[in-house]
Amino acid sequence: MRKRAKGLFWGCMAAVFFAAGIRFVTNLTDPGYAYSKNREFVENSDVYDVLFFGNSHMANAVFPLELWDDYGMASYNLAGFGLRMPSVYWVVRHALSESEPELVVLDCHNVGAEEKTGRKEMLHAQMDHLPLSFDKIRMICDLVEDPGDRLEFVWNFAAYHDRWWDLDQADFEREVNIQKGAEIAVDVVTPDEMAERPVETVDVDSVGMEYLRRIVEECQSRDTEILLTYLPFPASEDEWAEALYVERIAREYRVPYVNFLDLQVVDLEVDCSDTNSHLNGSGGRKVTDYIGQYIHAHYEIADHRGDEAYADWDEDYRQYTEYKLGVMEQLETLDKYLMMLADPAFDCCIYVDGDAGIWQQNEIYMSLIDNIAGGKTEKLAQAVSQGEPYFLVVESVWGGGK
Amino acid sequence: MLFNSLHFLIFFPIVIGIYYLIPQKIRMYWLLAASYYFYMCWNAKYVILLLFSTVVTYVSGILLEKFAKNGGGGVKPKLCVAASFILNLSILFVFKYLNFGIESLNQIFAHLHIALNAPAVDLLLPVGISFYTFQALGYTVDVYRGEIYAEKNFFRYALFVSFFPQLVAGPIERSKNLLRQLDRPAKPSFDSLRDGFFLMLWGYFLKVVLADRIAVFVDTAYGDIETYTGVYLIVATLLFAVQIYCDFSGYSVIAMGAAKILGIQLMENFDSPYLAASVAEFWRRWHISLSSWFRDYLYIPLGGNRRGRVRKYVNLLVTFGVSGLWHGADWSYVIWGLLNGFWQVVGDVLKPVRKKIAGFLDIKEDSLSHKCIRVAATFFLVDLAWVFFRANTAFEALRIIKRMFTAKNHWVWFDGSLYECGLNQKNFSLMIWGILLLLAVDVCKYKNIRLRKVLARQDYWAQCLTVIVAVLGILVFGMWGVGYDAANFIYFQF
Numbered sequence: 001m002r003k004r005a006k007g008l009f010w011g012c013m014a015a016v017f018f019a020a021g022i023r024f025v026t027n028l029t030d031p032g033y034a035y036s037k038n039r040e041f042v043e044n045s046d047v048y049d050v051l052f053f054g055n056s057h058m059a060n061a062v063f064p065l066e067l068w069d070d071y072g073m074a075s076y077n078l079a080g081f082g083l084r085m086p087s088v089y090w091v092v093r094h095a096l097s098e099s100e101p102e103l104v105v106l107d108c109h110n111v112g113a114e115e116k117t118g119r120k121e122m123l124h125a126q127m128d129h130l131p132l133s134f135d136k137i138r139m140i141c142d143l144v145e146d147p148g149d150r151l152e153f154v155w156n157f158a159a160y161h162d163r164w165w166d167l168d169q170a171d172f173e174r175e176v177n178i179q180k181g182a183e184i185a186v187d188v189v190t191p192d193e194m195a196e197r198p199v200e201t202v203d204v205d206s207v208g209m210e211y212l213r214r215i216v217e218e219c220q221s222r223d224t225e226i227l228l229t230y231l232p233f234p235a236s237e238d239e240w241a242e243a244l245y246v247e248r249i250a251r252e253y254r255v256p257y258v259n260f261l262d263l264q265v266v267d268l269e270v271d272c273s274d275t276n277s278h279l280n281g282s283g284g285r286k287v288t289d290y291i292g293q294y295i296h297a298h299y300e301i302a303d304h305r306g307d308e309a310y311a312d313w314d315e316d317y318r319q320y321t322e323y324k325l326g327v328m329e330q331l332e333t334l335d336k337y338l339m340m341l342a343d344p345a346f347d348c349c350i351y352v353d354g355d356a357g358i359w360q361q362n363e364i365y366m367s368l369i370d371n372i373a374g375g376k377t378e379k380l381a382q383a384v385s386q387g388e389p390y391f392l393v394v395e396s397v398w399g400g401g402k
Numbered sequence: 403m404l405f406n407s408l409h410f411l412i413f414f415p416i417v418i419g420i421y422y423l424i425p426q427k428i429r430m431y432w433l434l435a436a437s438y439y440f441y442m443c444w445n446a447k448y449v450i451l452l453l454f455s456t457v458v459t460y461v462s463g464i465l466l467e468k469f470a471k472n473g474g475g476g477v478k479p480k481l482c483v484a485a486s487f488i489l490n491l492s493i494l495f496v497f498k499y500l501n502f503g504i505e506s507l508n509q510i511f512a513h514l515h516i517a518l519n520a521p522a523v524d525l526l527l528p529v530g531i532s533f534y535t536f537q538a539l540g541y542t543v544d545v546y547r548g549e550i551y552a553e554k555n556f557f558r559y560a561l562f563v564s565f566f567p568q569l570v571a572g573p574i575e576r577s578k579n580l581l582r583q584l585d586r587p588a589k590p591s592f593d594s595l596r597d598g599f600f601l602m603l604w605g606y607f608l609k610v611v612l613a614d615r616i617a618v619f620v621d622t623a624y625g626d627i628e629t630y631t632g633v634y635l636i637v638a639t640l641l642f643a644v645q646i647y648c649d650f651s652g653y654s655v656i657a658m659g660a661a662k663i664l665g666i667q668l669m670e671n672f673d674s675p676y677l678a679a680s681v682a683e684f685w686r687r688w689h690i691s692l693s694s695w696f697r698d699y700l701y702i703p704l705g706g707n708r709r710g711r712v713r714k715y716v717n718l719l720v721t722f723g724v725s726g727l728w729h730g731a732d733w734s735y736v737i738w739g740l741l742n743g744f745w746q747v748v749g750d751v752l753k754p755v756r757k758k759i760a761g762f763l764d765i766k767e768d769s770l771s772h773k774c775i776r777v778a779a780t781f782f783l784v785d786l787a788w789v790f791f792r793a794n795t796a797f798e799a800l801r802i803i804k805r806m807f808t809a810k811n812h813w814v815w816f817d818g819s820l821y822e823c824g825l826n827q828k829n830f831s832l833m834i835w836g837i838l839l840l841l842a843v844d845v846c847k848y849k850n851i852r853l854r855k856v857l858a859r860q861d862y863w864a865q866c867l868t869v870i871v872a873v874l875g876i877l878v879f880g881m882w883g884v885g886y887d888a889a890n891f892i893y894f895q896f
Contacts, residue, residue: 006862007592010863010866013866014870017866018870018873018874022874025877025878157877157883158882158883161882161883164828165826165829
């Protein structure tokens with residue numbers, strides 16, 4: 001009897017230590033992107049009034065801490081890179097089971113796609129931080145068709161265990177996204193041409209559309225408002241078609257829809273970070289500004305500034321501003337720097353030596369300065385054309401250059 | 403179903419759990435069902451071949467015993483054995499060697515400027531067919547020789563042929579050992595469960611940490627011998643010897659461990675083979691179940707060493723040639739087998755000369771240094787033969803050997819280029835440490851130090867800690883999961 005009890009004791013001890021060991025190596029080898037991006041939401045999911053969903057378009061375009069500063073809006077950007085609408089559906093579902101936002105804002109880019117997921121690693125980035133649950137298993141079974149590939153999503157150690165040779169300081173001191181889930185892109189790239197707006201709306205019947213309907217129905221079943229968007233970028237004909245078709249779905253479900261392709265909110269010449277899709281910090285700031293105004297005008301979202309329960313948010317905003325300054329310090333090219341300066345948070349002085357030649361040779365620089373000064377650069381342009389120096393002072397961009 | 407697949411890791415605990423929960427009387431039937439399921443996971447249709455082989459050898463056993471009871475002798479028993487061999491080997495021939503035969507005929511006729519162009523047959527090689535066929539045929543011979551009684555219980559016999567731990571890659575068990583145990587499996591004990599678990603852990607280490615890691619380097623080098631030449635090929639060839647050992651012995655050890663947990667003791671299949679001091683000794687330590695099968699059922703019936711030296715050498719070459727063919731339907735395997743036979747013949751012929759030289763130079767044959775030299779020489783010869791085993795064709799093997807010794811890129815040993823052949827520096831270092839651990843364990847085994855027993859004598863906390871560290875180590879450092887296609891064990895193809 002005593003021997004059995006001892007055996008049982010050691011068996012239990014072994015099981016406990018083994019479980020602890022497994023947990024340790026699983027956490028250690030996990031690159032932690034998913035957890036870092038959404039850690040704040042995971043740890044404190046019930047404080048958000050507005051949640052943003054979508055793929056990288058949304059992640060790069062809406063900055064919750066700007067909305068906080070402008071409107072006292074408590075929001076989080078849960079958009080994930082490379083996500084297709086079915087994956088977004090599960091992200092929305094999980095988020096709504098963890099929180100009770102007033103409003104869900106969903107970007108519908110790529111809703112015409114037939115596949116349920118994009119690249120595997122993108123799906124990992126959205127899924128790894130979710131604790132194992134019945135709902136997560138359902139999500140995995142729905143999104144990952146090959147049963148052989150499911151293990152790595154149930155237990156991500158199966159995907160990451162061979163990172164042991166790649167571990168470095170960052171794996172032990174994990175950085176956390178301090179932008180409330182958003183990610184500022186810093187490149188400035190002249191984009192592709194945008195396709196012409198089609199005259200007629202064509203039917204786009206896709207797996208993505210089916211899941212878009214499910215998302216809308218999910219929100220409506222929970223009495224959560226939903227706002228559909230189609231964020232700006234140089235869209236192709238197919239993307240125009242899906243943007244227009246979303247309008248039909250919005251009408252069908254009686255939900256509001258903002259199609260940015262029809263609006264002149266951004267200047268694609270200076271606001272894109274790559275040739276065919278994503279917005280950079282300047283473009284994102286403009287979209288954030290527009291969406292903030294739209295939400296402020298159409299929904300009763302509480303202004304939490306000064307609210308004791310949201311005292312941390314002011315500190316978060318300060319860190320976020322410091323982060324942006326830190327990013328600017330790291331930049332090595334003038335175009336990126338000028339793009340990042342297009343931010344109401346900053347005042348700036350720009351000395352332009354009209355004789356230097358670079359201003360005439362690189363039209364993009366003048367466009368970027370124009371972007372900072374809100375279009376008030378006639379005198380500057382005149383000085384440059386005459387080869388004269390000019391000193392531009394901008395107090396809070398878009399507020400007007402002097 | 404591979405031992406290193408998630409499928410098996412779910413299947414096996416279920417099998418054990420139910421096996422120990424149900425009454426002993428029906429355990430055999432449960433194991434039989436599990437074994438057939440195990441086989442059918444690979445290809446359900448081909449289970450018919452397994453069943454056919456089982457029925458043929460079962461009936462032959464019953465008939466042979468009946469003939470023996472009727473006085474024995476005569477031509478009937480021999481006809482019965484012949485029928486069993488012909489039927490079983492015919493299936494083996496059709497599925498494994500038919501295309502090889504057709505291709506060889508085409509080539510021979512092409513050399514004679516006759517376009518035969520016989521078409522190849524589209525047949526999938528049934529996994530493990532060589533193993534279970536040989537095991538079943540061994541049973542027929544054992545009954546014929548009167549070494550065992552024929553098994554009357556068809557289900558027990560079917561389990562003997564299909565026992566899942568050793569079904570697809572051995573060890574090729576002897577009826578004397580396995581049938582008796584299936585009749586009366588040992589009662590489960592903590593010690594046997596623990597021992598089986600330790601064995602399985604070691605097997606997984608060999609397979610997923612070592613063999614599959616080494617395979618990355620070897621496959622990279624052998625896959626592009628134009629780029630990876632000279633030193634790369636030398637290292638790859640040295641490593642392949644370790645890879646195939648870890649791969650095959652890993653499988654065997656997992657099989658032994660799994661069987662032990664079920665109360666069945668399978669035979670040892672490897673006994674520190676690379677510590678052998680001669681090629682003959684190597685073959686007494688490598689794939690022991692197959693080597694002893696060929697010894698008992700081919701070499702000795704051919705006359706063994708009882709009919710003079712020349713006949714002995716011919717028998718050796720025939721046995722090893724057939725062994726090569728057993729491993730694969732290609733001339734490169736035949737050459738590999740013949741080379742191993744040839745090394746032994748030459749070793750035997752030169753034995754007096756070696757003794758004279760040793761005597762002349764005052765070399766003590768029992769000294770450690772002399773032993774080390776012999777072990778190294780044996781490894782060199784065996785490894786050289788492995789080139790034919792690993793290369794895609796015999797001609798490619800010759801090209802590889804030529805490139806190993808003619809390409810001049812000795813700087814590769816020193817400038818870090820070795821880390822650009824599939825394994826980075828950390829993975830390469832881990833592999834080297836793993837190989838050193840394997841060597842240490844093999845030396846202990848060679849010196850009759852049984853590490854499992856040493857571990858079993860330690861306090862429980864030490865045993866638990868060792869197991870936890872071992873499992874975590876295998877999980878972290880093993881080659882599995884994403885981007886890893888549960889690589890087949892090399893010997894499955896045979």
